[in-house]
Amino acid sequence: MSSIGDSLLGSKLLPSEVVLVPKPTLEDFSLEGYLKDYKGFAKISRARHVGQYCSDLAAEGYRIARDELKQSTFDTAAYVELCRILTQYTGGTTDQDSDWILNTNMKAKSEDTEINAEFDRARKRNSKQESMRALTRHVELLQKVGRMDEAIKKLQDNRDSCPDVRAQGELHIEMARISQLLYRWMQITTFLQRVESVLPDPPQALKAEMAVMRAQASFGSCEWESAVNRILQLRVDVLRDTGVFERGVVTARDIALYGTLAGLAAHGRDKVKSMLIDSMAFRQFLDQIPECQRLLQSYYDSNYGDALARLDSILSFCKIDPVIGPHVSQLYQRILENLVVLYVKPFASLSIEKMARVLSSDAATMERLLVKMIEKGRISARIDGATGFLVKHTEDPRDTALKRTEEIHSAFLLQTELMKYRIQYLEEESVVGSSRGAQYRK
Structure with missing residues (x-):
């Protein structure tokens, strides 16, 4: 039913991949605690990502991925591959469950046969309702065996068989859910637009789920300002009551991280205060990861050293996150630039060497950063190479009067x-x- 090439994990599980990041330094971090609120393929993909990119946690990450895969999927090919990789951390021994593999393959084949028979009956009766039920079962089976792309294609190929508008909306939201598991942000946006075109007023639970998808897609696409605006519309109680967190794909901690990092990357000091720190709704998300609250407060208080230390700690955790990880460097650069803008604002001129010490850098690196920021127009100033000072441009009152005249x-x-x-x-x-x-x- 499934092959390594078709699997969600499949050939991506390369044990020889270069390890890129150390163990997170975030306070009270544990891999079990990080993954406990995720379910199914979301948990598997996150645990596998940790295994691939963090040597200190690789064995534990792969083990969690294997156990979750065995518990919640039919993807025997990926299970065998994970067991093979784990032998590198157990001295060549393996506890591969051959009986589970055999029984699961038989179960998947039996379910596939039943679904094909259900499709045949639906075609003979020319019943769109029965066809949709069979399609739903088949898509669920494809996801269980890890064939996500095939599941999306199956849904796309059967759009014309929907018996009504509501069924079309359900079909597109399912494609968006699968795309979310695959971290395909543009596809999520496209499918959600299709949902809205056929369901202009979706049920409250679906509306909440779509809002979270849009926020995550904005963040994953590096649209920082859009991500913050969408996140600030979310409410913990609504997401909890509508069962969004129960799906185990996005957690309240994720939303706190997205909002904090995107907000610091997109906005300056005053907006960070008004939009994030003073937001009672967003503060409920921050309760899930207090370090983000402390980072925001240090940023607002212009406590540069503490802010950078907390940012480093949080980003060390984000590096093992498959959503945030690819954007860590860009986020750090944007936030650092905002800190520099905040630092130089009160001064007409200042020592680059002193600024570098305050911002945990060295003078040469800081000077290169300032040159880039001046070129981009983020700072209106010049660098005095003789004195090592950054001198801001100030308009002469006479020049201003002449310009006005x-x-x-x-x-x-x-x-x-x-x-x-x-x-x-x-x-x-x-x-x-x-x-x-x-x-x-x-």
Whole structure:
């Protein structure tokens, strides 16, 4: 029923991959605690990601992935592959469950046969309702054996068989859910747009689930401002009551991380305060990871050293997260630039060496960063190479007065020109009116 090539994990499980990140330094971190609120393929993919990219946690990550896969899927090919990889951490021994593999393959084949028979009956009766039930079962089976792309294709190929608008909406939301498991953010957006086109007013539970998907897709696409705006519309109690967290794909901790990091990357000090720190709704998410609350407060208080230390700690955890991990470098750069803007704001000139010490860097690295920020227009200043100071551009009051005078003069000339054209127009109209009156009198 499944092969390694078809599996959700499949050939991606390469034990020889280079390990990229150390164990997270986040306070009270444990891999079991991190993964406990995820379920099914979401838990499997996250545990596998840890196994691939963190040597200190590799054995535990692969073990958790294997156990969850055995408990909640029919993906025997991925199970065999995980067991093979785990032998590298157990001295060549394996506890592969051959009976489970055999029974699971038989169960999957039996269910596939039943579904095919159900499809045949539906075609003979020309019943769209029965066809949709068989399609739903088949898609669920494909997901259980790890054939996610085939499940999406199956849904796309059967859109015309939907008996009503509601069924079309359910079909598209299922495609969005599978895309969410695969971290395909553009596909999620596309499928959600299709849901809204056929279900303009979806049920509350579906509306909440779609809101979370959109927020996660915005973050995954590096649309930081959009992600923050969407996250601030979420409510912990609504997501809990509508069962969004029960799906085990996105947790309240995830939303706190997305909102904190995207907010620090997208906005300056004042907006971070008004949008995140003072938001009672977002604070309920922050309760799941207090370190984010402390980071936001340190940023607002201009406590640069503490803010950077907390940011490093949080990002060390985010590096093992398959959603945030690919964007850690970009997030750090954006947040660091915002800290630099915040640092230089009160000064007309300042020592680059001193700024580097405060921001846990060295003078050469800080100077390169400042050059880039000046080129991008984020800072209006110049670097004095002789003194090692950053000197901000300040306008001379006389230059400002001269510039304003020139603007007034230009506006006056424009008004004069327009008035001249207006007079000319009225004179021409007067001549034309007089000639028409003479013709009428004749």
